[in-house]
Amino acid sequence: MRNSFSCKGDLLITHWGFSGPGVLKLSSIAARELYGAKYKFKLIIQWSKLSYSDLSEKLNQLRQFNGKSNLYNTRPLPYLTKRLWIFLLNKMNIDKDKKWAEIISKEKEIMIKFLMNDEYQITNKGPFGDEFVTSGGVDLSQVSFKTMESFICKGLYLSGEILDVDGITGGFNFQHCWTSGWLAGVAIANSLR
Numbered sequence: 001m002r003n004s005f006s007c008k009g010d011l012l013i014t015h016w017g018f019s020g021p022g023v024l025k026l027s028s029i030a031a032r033e034l035y036g037a038k039y040k041f042k043l044i045i046q047w048s049k050l051s052y053s054d055l056s057e058k059l060n061q062l063r064q065f066n067g068k069s070n071l072y073n074t075r076p077l078p079y080l081t082k083r084l085w086i087f088l089l090n091k092m093n094i095d096k097d098k099k100w101a102e103i104i105s106k107e108k109e110i111m112i113k114f115l116m117n118d119e120y121q122i123t124n125k126g127p128f129g130d131e132f133v134t135s136g137g138v139d140l141s142q143v144s145f146k147t148m149e150s151f152i153c154k155g156l157y158l159s160g161e162i163l164d165v166d167g168i169t170g171g172f173n174f175q176h177c178w179t180s181g182w183l184a185g186v187a188i189a190n191s192l193r
């Protein structure tokens with residue numbers, strides 16, 4: 001069983017935790033393992049695609065050209081909102097009121113480490129109660145894709161979430177449910193003729 005998963009995507013930070021396309025996709029990819037771990041796991045967020053040396057260069061430029069600006073006023077990555085940047089600075093134990101010019105090398109290293117590898121301990125899943133799709137179900141090898149009839153039990157037709165299909169949301173689950181339902185319906189009607 002794999003013990004680490006990764007994915008790229010937009011992140012939504014809500015008052016109750018992380019969500020958004022990136023999180024939904026990741027929780028879908030790792031559905032079985034997360035269930036096995038009772039949804040207690042470590043989440044690592046890479047806030048930037050930039051390499052270590054590019055981030056280092058970016059921070060050097062801020063020290064050089066925005067030296068008089070407070071840390072909280074000038075963000076190294078424009079898409080980090082001010083509130084999030086201040087949250088991260090607090091998490092890094094770096095004084096947000098410091099000027100960029102006052103940053104020492106150790107603090108610069110901490111910033112790079114956090115921007116590339118920011119760790120969170122996840123303790124539970126979101127408040128929806130149900131996952132967007134139920135991972136697992138009847139093995140696909142046991143079903144005819146032309147009619148959705150079970151190979152094991154003749155006259156039994158299966159469609160939708162009862163099958164082991166996980167469409168990583170974005171409408172793929174709906175599409176699978178509608179299509180397999182239509183196929184099963186047509187096949188049942190034909191079998192009754």
Ligand SMILES: Cc1cc2nc3c(=O)[nH]c(=O)nc-3n(C[C@H](O)[C@H](O)[C@H](O)COP(=O)(O)OP(=O)(O)OC[C@H]3O[C@@H](n4cnc5c(N)ncnc54)[C@H](O)[C@@H]3O)c2cc1C
Pocket residue numbers: 128130131132133134159160161162167169170171172173174175177
């Ligand atoms: C919060 C949430 C958000 C989602 N968002 C998306 C999305 O954005 N895009 C996407 O593609 N998918 C999404 N999904 C997944 C998608 O909704 C499901 O995959 C899909 O609805 C499953 O369809 P289904 O017909 O297989 O099952 P269901 O829609 O669950 O239908 C099963 C039906 O059977 C009925 N039933 C159960 N037991 C019995 C019984 N004993 N007798 C008679 N009737 C019974 C139930 O009441 C229900 O009406 C989302 C799911 C959730 C929970």
